Amino acid sequence: MFLRYCRLRFALIAYLVIAGPSGAAIVFNDGFDDGSFSDGSPVTWVPAPVLPAYYDASTGDFRMESTGSSLDFVAAAVPSILLANTSIRTQTRIGLDGESVFVTARNQDQSEFNNYFGGVTANGSSADVFFGRTDANTTTFFQEETISLPLDATANDFLMQLDVVGTTISFRVWLPGEPIPIEPLYTHQDTVYVSGFIQIGGTATPGAAYDFRRVTVGDTPLGDPTAPLVLRVNTTTGGVTLEGVGPESIETVSYLIDSPSGSLNPIGWLDGGLDAQGVGAGTGAGESWEVVNASPNQLLEAYLLGSSAFGPGETVSLGLAYDFMKDARDLTFQVATSGDEVLPGAIDYYQAPAVAGDFDLDSDVDNSDYQAWRRSYGRLGVTGADGNADGVVDAADYTVWRDAMSADALAAPEPNSAALIGVLATGSLFLVRSAGR
Numbered sequence: 001m002f003l004r005y006c007r008l009r010f011a012l013i014a015y016l017v018i019a020g021p022s023g024a025a026i027v028f029n030d031g032f033d034d035g036s037f038s039d040g041s042p043v044t045w046v047p048a049p050v051l052p053a054y055y056d057a058s059t060g061d062f063r064m065e066s067t068g069s070s071l072d073f074v075a076a077a078v079p080s081i082l083l084a085n086t087s088i089r090t091q092t093r094i095g096l097d098g099e100s101v102f103v104t105a106r107n108q109d110q111s112e113f114n115n116y117f118g119g120v121t122a123n124g125s126s127a128d129v130f131f132g133r134t135d136a137n138t139t140t141f142f143q144e145e146t147i148s149l150p151l152d153a154t155a156n157d158f159l160m161q162l163d164v165v166g167t168t169i170s171f172r173v174w175l176p177g178e179p180i181p182i183e184p185l186y187t188h189q190d191t192v193y194v195s196g197f198i199q200i201g202g203t204a205t206p207g208a209a210y211d212f213r214r215v216t217v218g219d220t221p222l223g224d225p226t227a228p229l230v231l232r233v234n235t236t237t238g239g240v241t242l243e244g245v246g247p248e249s250i251e252t253v254s255y256l257i258d259s260p261s262g263s264l265n266p267i268g269w270l271d272g273g274l275d276a277q278g279v280g281a282g283t284g285a286g287e288s289w290e291v292v293n294a295s296p297n298q299l300l301e302a303y304l305l306g307s308s309a310f311g312p313g314e315t316v317s318l319g320l321a322y323d324f325m326k327d328a329r330d331l332t333f334q335v336a337t338s339g340d341e342v343l344p345g346a347i348d349y350y351q352a353p354a355v356a357g358d359f360d361l362d363s364d365v366d367n368s369d370y371q372a373w374r375r376s377y378g379r380l381g382v383t384g385a386d387g388n389a390d391g392v393v394d395a396a397d398y399t400v401w402r403d404a405m406s407a408d409a410l411a412a413p414e415p416n417s418a419a420l421i422g423v424l425a426t427g428s429l430f431l432v433r434s435a436g437r
Helices: 002-017 266-272 367-376 395-404 417-435
Strands: 026-030 054-056 062-065 073-077 086-094 100-107 114-123 126-135 138-141 147-149 158-165 168-174 186-189 197-203 209-218 229-234 240-244 250-258 289-295 298-303 308-310 315-317 332-337 342-344 346-350
Touching (some): 062 197, 100 126, 100 158, 114 158, 114 168, 126 168, 229 250, 229 332, 240 308, 266 289, 332 346, 367 395
Antiparallel strands (some): 026 209, 054 062, 062 209, 073 197, 086 158, 114 126, 158 168, 168 186, 229 240, 250 298, 250 308, 332 342
16 A cells, blocks of 8 residues: 555656656747737747738637738748757648648748748648648658548648657647547658748638647657547536547546646536546545645546546546636646556547536436436535536526436436435535545
8 A cells, every 4th residue: 555655646746747748848838828929928929021911819829811812821930949859739720721721840031931841731521731841932842642631621620740850850630639640641851951940820812811729849749649548628618528549448546637827627626526426446545536636727636546447438527627717728637547657648629518417518418417416416616517507506407407308218316305415415525525635
């Protein structure tokens, strides 16, 4: 027991010192959450001087849009930071079919395009990937053939990552929530440019627009191709679920969610996390999942004397753990395994309306939602089981769940007085435990 305790303590400490995905050295991570691209927080983006267009980040995304008919590109760069080894990743979407979005590295100047690039062209229900080097007016494509992906790039977000390390240039494209591909789509050796700055942009026929959700830049390759779990965050409701996406089950002993801006909802998480659900084998101390820390900046649960397996496609709710009113989208997520590994997880932000009666936030209504209501009976504040959103979980919320059940499931258990007394007693014990932490 003592050895296991020491191992867990080591894992938790390791959480706090991880620099970023795969331990990569992060140069900057800009989610444009402050509504500006030019205020120096964390960097100052400079639109290309020869390419006047509309640039705006007031919505929390960096939008570039063509305002004329003679432009070839819209683009913005961070010319103040020069890098040799460069890894640039962005989550984006293309606003018009037939247009292309790109990321570049080792740029030499902003007046002419002299750089390495990777990008995607929207082509109906598919997307064509390109990759190469630009020398002023000359473009050299490195790929021997164009790879087409089954992706509607105007209807869906996607991620691109260009890595330039030494003389090796590589490019990846994947969907939010998926593990980073182990193998890049393209790889090439080149020695023309040895250092420069990064840039993002797209082609610019009239009406073309691009929304960049986030740009992360490192001086070593970002990400981990073995990310075993994804945290799916509903930015409409604040609901958060944990889903296994790796090739095999992961025996998990603890997980950590961080938000530098304080975009977590500890009340909703305490109501719907693994501890609240009683996940684990026993009832004694350390024999099930327990809350270690709960704040707007950090949520941490651990299973001291056991582990839970999360396999491919398995999903578990973590309650209303996200503050959708703040919606900074700056979460990081990591897990510790029974093998004493600390692994990064993926984050998938999405929008979906609330489902009436879906108290465990798994997108359907069934008897498990009734159990979520029982656990939360009498609670105040933002919780998943507050079906009528009046700030308290009570019999009226049971009615919401009952009415949402299908005709085949109307044999729903009625909450008799004895059951309500048991629910209230459970709620009181929870409050005592929370107060004692």
